[in-house]
Amino acid sequence: METFGELIDCLDGTSSSLRKVELLKHYLVAVDPKDGCWALALLLGERRRRMLTGRRLREILQESVAFPEWLFNECHSHVGDSAETICLLWPQLKDQCLQRPELKDPQLRELLAAVANKPALHWWMETLLPSLARSSPTQQQEAMLSIWATVPEEHHWLLNKLITGGFRIGVARGLVVKAIAAAFSLRNTDVLERLMGEVEPSAEWFDQLTAPAKQTRRDRGAVPYPFFLASPVQLERMVCTPAEDWWVEWKWDGIRGQLIHRKEGVFLWSRGEELVNVSFPELVTMAKALPVNTVLDGEVICWERDQCRPLPFSNLQRRIGRKHVGAKIRQECPVQFIAYDLLEQEGKDLRAHPLVQRLTALNALNSVADIEESWRLQRSAGHRLESWDHLAQLRTIAGEGGAEGLMLKQLSSPYLAGRQRGHWWKYKLDPMRLDAVLIYAQAGSGRRANLFTDYTFALWDCRATDNNKPKLVTFAKAYSGLGDAEILTLDRWIRSHTRERFGPTRVVEPELVFELGFEGIQPSKRHKCGLAVRFPRILRWRHDRTAQSADCLESAEQLLNSPRGERR
Amino acid sequence: MELTDSGLYCRRADAWIDPHRPVRRALITHAHADHAKAGCEEYWATTNSAGILRQRLGQNINLQTLAYGEQHRIGAATLSFHSAGHVLGSAQIRVEVDGEVWVVTGDYKRSADPSCSAFEPVSCDVLITEATFALPIYRWLDGAAIAHDICNWWKSDTTRPSLLFCYAFGKAQRILAELAAIGLDDEVLLHGAVETVTRHYRSAKVAMLPSRPVSEVAKNESLAGRLVLAPPSAHRSSWMRRFQSPQTGFASGWMAVRGARRRRGYERGFVLSDHADWQGLIQTVKESKAKKVFVTHGQNDVLVRYLKEVEGIDATPLSELS
Ligand SMILES: [Zn+2]
Numbered sequence: 001m002e003t004f005g006e007l008i009d010c011l012d013g014t015s016s017s018l019r020k021v022e023l024l025k026h027y028l029v030a031v032d033p034k035d036g037c038w039a040l041a042l043l044l045g046e047r048r049r050r051m052l053t054g055r056r057l058r059e060i061l062q063e064s065v066a067f068p069e070w071l072f073n074e075c076h077s078h079v080g081d082s083a084e085t086i087c088l089l090w091p092q093l094k095d096q097c098l099q100r101p102e103l104k105d106p107q108l109r110e111l112l113a114a115v116a117n118k119p120a121l122h123w124w125m126e127t128l129l130p131s132l133a134r135s136s137p138t139q140q141q142e143a144m145l146s147i148w149a150t151v152p153e154e155h156h157w158l159l160n161k162l163i164t165g166g167f168r169i170g171v172a173r174g175l176v177v178k179a180i181a182a183a184f185s186l187r188n189t190d191v192l193e194r195l196m197g198e199v200e201p202s203a204e205w206f207d208q209l210t211a212p213a214k215q216t217r218r219d220r221g222a223v224p225y226p227f228f229l230a231s232p233v234q235l236e237r238m239v240c241t242p243a244e245d246w247w248v249e250w251k252w253d254g255i256r257g258q259l260i261h262r263k264e265g266v267f268l269w270s271r272g273e274e275l276v277n278v279s280f281p282e283l284v285t286m287a288k289a290l291p292v293n294t295v296l297d298g299e300v301i302c303w304e305r306d307q308c309r310p311l312p313f314s315n316l317q318r319r320i321g322r323k324h325v326g327a328k329i330r331q332e333c334p335v336q337f338i339a340y341d342l343l344e345q346e347g348k349d350l351r352a353h354p355l356v357q358r359l360t361a362l363n364a365l366n367s368v369a370d371i372e373e374s375w376r377l378q379r380s381a382g383h384r385l386e387s388w389d390h391l392a393q394l395r396t397i398a399g400e401g402g403a404e405g406l407m408l409k410q411l412s413s414p415y416l417a418g419r420q421r422g423h424w425w426k427y428k429l430d431p432m433r434l435d436a437v438l439i440y441a442q443a444g445s446g447r448r449a450n451l452f453t454d455y456t457f458a459l460w461d462c463r464a465t466d467n468n469k470p471k472l473v474t475f476a477k478a479y480s481g482l483g484d485a486e487i488l489t490l491d492r493w494i495r496s497h498t499r500e501r502f503g504p505t506r507v508v509e510p511e512l513v514f515e516l517g518f519e520g521i522q523p524s525k526r527h528k529c530g531l532a533v534r535f536p537r538i539l540r541w542r543h544d545r546t547a548q549s550a551d552c553l554e555s556a557e558q559l560l561n562s563p564r565g566e567r568r
Numbered sequence: 569m570e571l572t573d574s575g576l577y578c579r580r581a582d583a584w585i586d587p588h589r590p591v592r593r594a595l596i597t598h599a600h601a602d603h604a605k606a607g608c609e610e611y612w613a614t615t616n617s618a619g620i621l622r623q624r625l626g627q628n629i630n631l632q633t634l635a636y637g638e639q640h641r642i643g644a645a646t647l648s649f650h651s652a653g654h655v656l657g658s659a660q661i662r663v664e665v666d667g668e669v670w671v672v673t674g675d676y677k678r679s680a681d682p683s684c685s686a687f688e689p690v691s692c693d694v695l696i697t698e699a700t701f702a703l704p705i706y707r708w709l710d711g712a713a714i715a716h717d718i719c720n721w722w723k724s725d726t727t728r729p730s731l732l733f734c735y736a737f738g739k740a741q742r743i744l745a746e747l748a749a750i751g752l753d754d755e756v757l758l759h760g761a762v763e764t765v766t767r768h769y770r771s772a773k774v775a776m777l778p779s780r781p782v783s784e785v786a787k788n789e790s791l792a793g794r795l796v797l798a799p800p801s802a803h804r805s806s807w808m809r810r811f812q813s814p815q816t817g818f819a820s821g822w823m824a825v826r827g828a829r830r831r832r833g834y835e836r837g838f839v840l841s842d843h844a845d846w847q848g849l850i851q852t853v854k855e856s857k858a859k860k861v862f863v864t865h866g867q868n869d870v871l872v873r874y875l876k877e878v879e880g881i882d883a884t885p886l887s888e889l890s
Pocket residue numbers: 598600603654675
């Protein structure tokens with residue numbers, strides 16, 4: 001763990017991308033694959049499995065010492081992170097912890113004895129931490145105190161982070177990919193492709209990931225291609241190109257997916273590189289009717305067939321994360337796959353072909369396949385752009401069909417990997433907007449620790465009146481949308497306008513108004529105000545408004561009836 | 569003593585301590601801007617702080633100086649200054665009226681600092697203490713350990729300059745002194761704001777690394793491998809253009825928390841503070857044997873609650889002093 005800890009410290013101590021790649025490269029070249037696989041999994045954010053919760057870890061330390069709970073909480077809300085709070089408090093408290101009884105469990109005692117010999121990262125991840133997670137609360141407490149006493153204090157932050165599963169460091173995925181490529185003389189695209197499958201922290205996985213590039217890649221098995229992602233539109237860059245070079249289609253708010261049929265079976269991958277077969281069994285059945293060695297890129301979406309429009313995103317959420325999707329959910333959340341692109345046909349990789357050719361092939365595919373529930377496979381409705389004026393018209397009607405905007409793709413574009421500017425653009429609709437009042441604030445975490453950056457907003461409920469006075473009802477939370485300077489100003493305001501504190505949450509004077517933007521709105525039983533919004537964020541701080549002039553719940557409810565609202 | 573709009577006021581001496589507005593008579597703990605305001609008719613401060621105080625408030629201020637421990641009677645009160653270990657010339661102010669002793673600590677620290685005299689514990693009846701870092705997560709290592717960290721950071725990259733940001737008065741000179749104390753003798757480059765204060769430390773014969781203002785470095789002279797000290801206000805300013813792809817660090821007690829460093833955008837943080845840490849605050853309160861403690865500056869609510877509930881000491885936020 002020491003070598004990995006030093007790498008993390010070095011990565012953390014520089015803001016230069018070049019240096020980060022250099023540091024990673026040096027580490028990867030020399031590392032034992034048994035540790036390297038864990039290092040990569042952690043850096044890629046793939047293995048954030050929580051062994052103990054941050055709260056539990058705090059309790060362990062707090063219960064071992066005579067130290068008031070409220071003071072612990074003050075520290076925690078100041079630091080914003082359990083793992084770090086503990087590593088800052090340990091030096092202060094360790095003397096109180098030293099007179100502890102010997103560990104009773106012989107197996108655990110043996111494991112802990114090994115900690116003194118600076119064990120490797122994989123031993124921590126595969127042996128000690130999992131057995132710690134399985135131990136009884138008392139054993140956990142005794143074990144943690146012994147571990148903290150043994151591991152050098154400079155590594156406590158990393159250690160605690162690995163235990164609480166919150167390990168995150170400012171190294172972008174792209175840099176890790178570059179470093180792997182540089183360390184093992186691969187192309188970035190090779191690495192991206194190899195990373196598409198399940199990240200399995202094993203030496204075999206590391207060896208496969210870093211093996212010399214093969215000349216031919218035929219049998220990909222279940223492995224998807226890296227997704228090609230669109231960037232937010234830059235119209236000024238585009239209008240100088242002929243409109244007819246562009247393909248325009250609806251942008252749907254579903255789950256971007258890659259549907260693969262190979263001799264090994266059907267695999268539905270989400271953009272988050274997760275295999276989501278269990279969530280969408282109907283699509284798996286449907287895809288079996290496709291010719292073997294077909295790969296489609298598209299959108300998984302819940303669809304209301306009578307209305308010919310998508311169901312709210314929450315229907316997809318009901319399916320995701322379930323071990324089994326029962327008949328009730330299948331019926332209430334009918335799902336289909338809207339194909340955007342054909343990446344592989346009859347085993348042939350089409351990604352380098354121009355989009356226009358891939359679309360023709362995709363069109364032909366529809367008629368070839370004999371699919372039982374053929375409505376479950378749709379081809380994205382798109383067409384050549386007639387003129388740039390036409391684009392504006394299309395955008396105004398996009399919302400009526402339930403789309404969240406438009407996609408613009410150059411007809412000559414290959415299917416690239418990752419976010420590459422210039423070929424594909426997304427053109428979202430303007431968000432819905434409401435003016436809401438700030439009522440609670442909470443400190444952020446990580447970079448935003450000890451700054452109040454998590455805000456809760458309320459709208460006026462003019463019907464439920466207390467003595468004829470309208471009441472503020474919680475409406476949405478938002479974390480983003482303000483500039484750094486505004487965040488600092490707001491942070492100071494919050495500190496001096498706190499009415500009450502509940503743990504890390506501050507109740508503030510209901511005085512400030514912010515314009516919130518969001519992408520969709522729907523009824524919700526889980527929310528106090530009866531409404532749930534998608535992607536809420538702060539559009540601007542309305543210095544010009546008083547709290548009294550903020551919007552009412554009724555204005556929000558009216559949005560339900562708008563084309564993009566979802567009253568059902 | 570009482571709290572007025574202009575700050576803490578001692579009626580029997582007709583004097584304000586570190587007033588935040590111009591007043592007739594000001595007793596100054598130290599020359600930091602939040603403690604020493606311009607425009608007062610009469611100033612009282614330590615002999616060691618006179619140079620910097622005049623430079624900051626004007627050469628012509630009406631300034632009376634006392635050595636540490638020297639007693640002086642003003643009105644019905646006996647006044648003396650006692651070393652606070654914060655910066656050059658910093659003091660706690662002791663005021664005795666009719667046998668009752670009040671001590672106002674100003675800013676102070678308990679860790680050793682080769683650039684200024686050590687904190688002197690003073691017993692009193694009423695103590696007014698600062699609480700800038702009053703959370704148990706703040707615990708300082710000794711300056712030598714941090715000096716070694718800074719040295720390793722600086723010397724590990726000779727291909728580019730190392731810009732270390734720190735407060736221009738106190739912290740910068742402490743760094744120069746701590747680095748000299750661990751045996752270095754390299755020349756350090758200084759931002760103009762650091763340079764002007766450093767002169768006063770040199771006249772006070774504080775042992776520090778040799779230094780030169782950045783402005784005196786020839787345009788064609790390479791800055792690779794040089795350590796440069798600059799105030800935080802210079803970070804990301806046009807002044808930084810002079811240095812090609814420097815590595816940046818910040819020396820401050822706030823650097824104990826990762827988020828605080830990230831937010832300020834420094835690559836490295838060095839935890840070096842001129843304020844008392846948690847243990848230092850509690851130690852000072854206990855050693856003072858004060859029957860009543862007032863707390864100001866920073867995390868005062870946390871310290872007040874801790875003193876009351878855990879240590880059983882009568883403590884109140886200074887804002888509640890009537
Ligand atoms: Zn100060």
